[in-house]
Amino acid sequence: MDSILVLIADLCLYGYFIYLTSKTRRLVCEEFNIDHYSCMMYHDEIVSFFLAPFVVAQMGRHTADYDTYVGNFCTKTGLSDHVEVKLPSDEVEYRAMGGVAV
Numbered sequence: 727m728d729s730i731l732v733l734i735a736d737l738c739l740y741g742y743f744i745y746l747t748s749k750t751r752r753l754v755c756e757e758f759n760i761d762h763y764s765c766m767m768y769h770d771e772i773v774s775f776f777l778a779p780f781v782v783a784q785m786g787r788h789t790a791d792y793d794t795y796v797g798n799f800c801t802k803t804g805l806s807d808h809v810e811v812k813l814p815s816d817e818v819e820y821r822a823m824g825g826v827a828v
Contacts, residue, residue, distance in 0.1 A: 747781055758789070790803075
C-alpha cells in the first residue's frame with residue numbers, strides 16, 4: 727500500500743514538473759521570439775514529457791549567450807556580474823502597447 731502511495735505522489739510531482747516545464751518553454755519561446763513547432767496540439771507538453779532534461783538545457787542556452795560569456799556558479803543570473811541580462815519584465819511596456827521591442 728505504501729508503494730502505491732509513493733507512486734501516486736511521484737506521478738503527481740512529475741506531472742506538475744511537466745506542466746511547469748512546458749509552460750516555461752512556451753513563455754521562453756514567446757519572450758525571445760523563437761519560432762517553435764506548433765504544428766500539433768500540445769507540442770510543448772509532449773516534448774517536455776519525453777525530453778525534459780534536453781528542454782531545460784535548451785531553455786538555458788536560449789536565455790544567455792554562453793559562447794561569448796562564461797557561465798558562473800553561485801551568481802544571481804549564472805553569468806558574471808558585469809553581463810547585462812535581459813529580464814522578461816524589460817518588455818512589459820511594449821507588449822501592453824502591442825509593439826515589439828527592438
